[in-house]
Amino acid sequence: MPRQAPTLLWFRQDLRLRDNPALIAALATGSVLPVYVLDDESAGSWRRGAASRCWLHRSLDALNESLHGKLWVLKGDAAEVIPAFAAEHGAAAVHWNRGYEPWRIARDKQIKQTLSDAGVLVESHAGTLLWEPWHNLKKDGTPYKVFTPYYRNALATQPAPVPAATVDAAQLSAALHDCAQPNNKIDTLALLPRLNWHEGMLSDWVPGEAGAQAQLSSFLDAGIEDYREGRDFPAKMSVSRLSPHLHFGEISPNEAAFAANLSGQRGHESQSEHFVRELVWREFSYYLLYHFPSLTDANMKSDFDRFPWLDDADLRSAWQRGMTGYPIVDAGMRELYTTGYMHNRVRMIVASFLIKNLMQDWRHGEKWFWDCLVDADLASNSCSWQWVAGSGADAAPYFRIFNPVTQSQKFDPDGAYIRRFVPELAKLSAKHLHDPSSAPTMELQLAGIELGKDYPAAIVDLKQTRERALAAYKTLRD
């Protein structure tokens, strides 16, 4: 009896079995052949960074396990790899969930054409966002550029989240295409670094679908009740920490939003609203990227092309290493480097510091985050950097410059976050912890700190650099 032609299920940024439209569609056809392609070629300068590659390795391991070891992993330009793989296995159809990075859209369009020409059925599905980015336009048919009207209109007109669709484990198990030993050696993708720094980085994380579900549960059980206020305090456990899971599609935004709405009905309405709002910010970033694909590299406001950035590699290096002499900035940058993550409030503080106090081009920060974050996401990362810089479509007013000392006093008042990531300052009292350079010598001595030796003196003066930034922004008006 001839074997049934398999259906290719191409996993991409949807490394999950729950709430996965492509999986459901593929399963309906009978025999499913799951595959992942590491495509560094098509992404160009935006190929995945080092931290996020480590996460990907673990996540693929987890997915492969839930597919009983039958996930194929391939490497190369997917525009060639996928059609060749489909032909090799006599696949009758290919299913995937859509992605929205400009390079991915261009590549996928080409693949669709190639496969269709070869007589293979191709279907892409919506499983990555709450709403397709070509929906929710203004009445004149153009995209929103301001978040609040976008948000209001989306809630009023776009479909509400629904319960996660699931597949039957036994059915899936039976449907997995049985062919020669799958090439499931994820190690061959060489995603992990030669030096073993990733184990420490990932020690607080559980990449993969099970980890994503556990993270959502613990957030709903504990974090969300204090989300609205608590999310500003980096030492608290009030943020969801779902960003890497969402980035890799280990959980769908639909499922996260639906669960949050349920939690709202149990009495955390205002909290869950704010969480869903953050999910909608993620949507908005993808929406903007879809409609303005150059925003990853170019100022959205072209006025900023004239901005008089400074170009100082030493200052940038101090920022990257967490050696600026401003503890909240250094704590954030060290959290990033050691854990692949940074608390949202602190991301804004360090970004503002790089752009406004050090006056370095936002694209330097964007690249560093891209390489260091396990949740590095083209849409969110680019939009957020433009937002802080003031060059984005819906950006902070230029005079809004974070003072890292004030922010630190306000959002890490007892210094728990700083003490954790900048241990050499641990003995300093809360009064002086936020700005050691202005602490009395005696206080520093008592805490065992010699400035410039144990911890850097502040690399710039806040007042002076603030005024410099304001003056620089003023020149754009002329």
Add this chain to the structure above:
DNA sequence: CCTGGAGTTGTCCTA
């Protein structure tokens, strides 16, 4: 086409 209100996350000075 016109009009008026609004715009994620701040800081600093003054009374």
Add this chain to the structure above:
DNA sequence: TTAGGACAACTCCAG
């Protein structure tokens, strides 16, 4: 100590 207003001007968006 604390609260309120200035900080610019512009673009976006809805009516």
